[in-house]
Amino acid sequence: MIQFINVSKAYKEHNVIENINLEINKGELVVLIGPSGCGKTTILKMINRLIEPSDGQIKINGTDIEAQDPIELRRNIGYVIQQTGLFIHMTVRENIEIIPRLAKMPVSEIVDRTVKLMETVGLPEEFLDRYPNHLSGGQQQRVGVARAFAMNPDIILMDEPFSALDPLTRSQLQDELVSLQSKLHKTIVFVTHDMDEAVKIADRICILQGGRILQYDTPENILKNPAHGFVSEFVGSKRIWSSPQLICAKDIMITSPKTTYPYVPMFKGLEKMRIDKVDSLIVIDEDNHLLGIVRARSILNSADKSLPVETVMTPARVTADTEENIVSLLEKINGLNISNIPVTDRDNRLAGLITNSSLVTTMSHQFIGVKGGAGA
Ligand SMILES: Nc1ncnc2c1ncn2[C@@H]1O[C@H](COP(=O)(O)OP(=O)(O)OP(=O)(O)O)[C@@H](O)[C@H]1O
Numbered sequence: 199m200i201q202f203i204n205v206s207k208a209y210k211e212h213n214v215i216e217n218i219n220l221e222i223n224k225g226e227l228v229v230l231i232g233p234s235g236c237g238k239t240t241i242l243k244m245i246n247r248l249i250e251p252s253d254g255q256i257k258i259n260g261t262d263i264e265a266q267d268p269i270e271l272r273r274n275i276g277y278v279i280q281q282t283g284l285f286i287h288m289t290v291r292e293n294i295e296i297i298p299r300l301a302k303m304p305v306s307e308i309v310d311r312t313v314k315l316m317e318t319v320g321l322p323e324e325f326l327d328r329y330p331n332h333l334s335g336g337q338q339q340r341v342g343v344a345r346a347f348a349m350n351p352d353i354i355l356m357d358e359p360f361s362a363l364d365p366l367t368r369s370q371l372q373d374e375l376v377s378l379q380s381k382l383h384k385t386i387v388f389v390t391h392d393m394d395e396a397v398k399i400a401d402r403i404c405i406l407q408g409g410r411i412l413q414y415d416t417p418e419n420i421l422k423n424p425a426h427g428f429v430s431e432f433v434g435s436k437r438i439w440s441s442p443q444l445i446c447a448k449d450i451m452i453t454s455p456k457t458t459y460p461y462v463p464m465f466k467g468l469e470k471m472r473i474d475k476v477d478s479l480i481v482i483d484e485d486n487h488l489l490g491i492v493r494a495r496s497i498l499n500s501a502d503k504s505l506p507v508e509t510v511m512t513p514a515r516v517t518a519d520t521e522e523n524i525v526s527l528l529e530k531i532n533g534l535n536i537s538n539i540p541v542t543d544r545d546n547r548l549a550g551l552i553t554n555s556s557l558v559t560t561m562s563h564q565f566i567g568v569k570g571g572a573g574a
Pocket residue numbers: 209214232233234235236237238239240241
């Protein structure tokens with residue numbers, strides 16, 4: 199775990215990092231994002247002691263890094279930067295192996311590992327004898343990533359590693375990083391300017407402005423509840439719609455739908471609909487389990503309205519799970535003429551109801567650009 203405790207950095211009295219507290223868990227991929235000059239690179243370089251804080255403490259696994267030898271410290275911290283930092287007069291192999299060789303790792307181990315690393319980052323082994331400037335930008339960046347992993351460090355720092363690449367290559371490398379991370383579970387601190395990139399790869403995103411942390415949370419929570427006007431502006435009010443898989447049923451359902459019990463006489467059910475101004479009720483049992491739906495139309499069509507509502511109750515054609523995302527939901531109702539979707543938890547207990555209007559209202563709010571949650 200990496201901990202920043204009341205850390206500040208000043209250059210000539212001018213604070214560029216203002217008393218930040220930040221915890222990055224082991225195995226977590228945290229993205230630092232914010233406008234140019236907000237202090238992202240400074241924070242990153244304080245972790246491997248390329249920059250020393252003016253105040254406060256940084257701990258890795260509980261140990262203050264100030265007490266550690268910087269060279270030793272950096273052996274356990276891979277570092278990837280935008281301009282790759284590859285040595286152009288060295289081959290790909292020499293670039294990847296330089297630190298393990300300096301660290302006097304057994305040569306046979308190094309050689310085996312290099313071959314594996316090339317495979318991991320998706321480069322053919324023949325490239326090992328090439329020089330970096332005979333590779334494309336994306337390929338060079340892959341070598342940069344391989345080199346960062348060469349010492350099998352627990353921590354990897356990445357400073358805008360993909361920002362010089364074309365969008366397609368960039369997107370590919372993002373996917374590969376996510377897949378690599380799901381296997382290796384490194385602790386990764388990744389700097390970017392690009393919110394789409396952050397949302398795609400991060401476990402948590404730390405939004406910075408002027409050397410301060412504005413919000414530190416999961417991509418989902420940041421998109422849904424931006425903690426600050428600046429964050430919501432930075433994130434963009436329509437941003438969530440580029441990640442609709444993050445919106446789920448529980449976000450758009452009404453939480454107190456009108457319900458009735460199966461044994462209630464129809465005429466009472468009808469009365470309830472009139473009072474509540476709805477044309478159907480959800481039928482539940484005493485434990486709130488979903489049983490079905492009863493419609494005003496069915497009651498009006500039945501001769502004996504003293505019979506219980508369960509006589510005319512129909513099962514819900516479509517139901518949603520509370521965590522089900524909006525994309526899957528829209529696919530389910532696509533083509534069906536459905537106005538109400540009961541939302542249930544894992545035990546089939548009624549959690550809420552999605553109505554046509556709650557769906558439409560949520561979507562139009564987003565598309566028309568009503569600023570949501572821009573408090574503080
Ligand atoms: N050696 C230095 N002396 C004085 N000021 C510095 C020094 N290094 C960085 N700064 C200032 O510290 C602030 C933070 O710099 P930093 O490089 O961390 O920003 P950043 O968020 O990484 O920006 P970018 O997105 O442009 O890379 C900037 O205002 C910068 O001008």
